[in-house]
Amino acid sequence: MKLTNSTTTLLTLLFSVFLITCNGEANKQTASASDKEVTSAEENPDGIGPVKELILPPTIDEELAQRGGEIFLNKCSACHKTDKRFIGPNPTGILERRTPAWVMNMILNPEEMVQKDPVARQLLIEYNGAPMANQNLTEEEARAVLEYFRTL
Numbered sequence: 001m002k003l004t005n006s007t008t009t010l011l012t013l014l015f016s017v018f019l020i021t022c023n024g025e026a027n028k029q030t031a032s033a034s035d036k037e038v039t040s041a042e043e044n045p046d047g048i049g050p051v052k053e054l055i056l057p058p059t060i061d062e063e064l065a066q067r068g069g070e071i072f073l074n075k076c077s078a079c080h081k082t083d084k085r086f087i088g089p090n091p092t093g094i095l096e097r098r099t100p101a102w103v104m105n106m107i108l109n110p111e112e113m114v115q116k117d118p119v120a121r122q123l124l125i126e127y128n129g130a131p132m133a134n135q136n137l138t139e140e141e142a143r144a145v146l147e148y149f150r151t152l
């Protein structure tokens, strides 16, 4: 009788442990499911910022590109060079790696981009925590710089 009793106690104990473990597993699964949601929301190839979508016309607007080149020289070339990696990345060929809207958002909204966009966050690490500077360009100025990038 005594043996049966302790066996019952043991079984109850084991069952409780089993329940707790299962519960833990279930919680873990819910957590990772919501993690995934956050990740896929963050994995927007257009980044985070004022520009939601940007489709470039097939031909380059030379006048706009020239204006963009001047802005680049004044406000960006302290950190970006078009022939090599510098304090920031070389923008040559950037549209082969990023969408036009992503580039615009990186120029217009770098603080949030390096915090929330996975690609920009990775860049910040790669560039040893030197952050991309917000040069307070207007959307039109950023668009001109983007056009300039197309000519590189």
Ligand code: HEC
Residues within 6 Å of the ligand: 071, 072, 075, 076, 077, 078, 079, 080, 087, 088, 089, 090, 091, 094, 098, 103, 106, 107, 114, 120, 123, 124, 125, 127, 129, 130, 131, 132, 133, 135, 137, 145
């Ligand atoms: C104070 C230095 C600094 C200035 C000024 C600066 N940037 Fe940056 N930029 C960076 C750094 C550093 C990065 C790499 C990402 C990071 O570390 O946040 C970067 C990243 C970028 C990227 C992403 C590049 C890629 O390969 O994806 C773009 C686009 C960019 N900058 C454009 C500009 C433009 C346009 C200007 C001028 C309006 C400018 N930056 C001014 C430092 C700067």
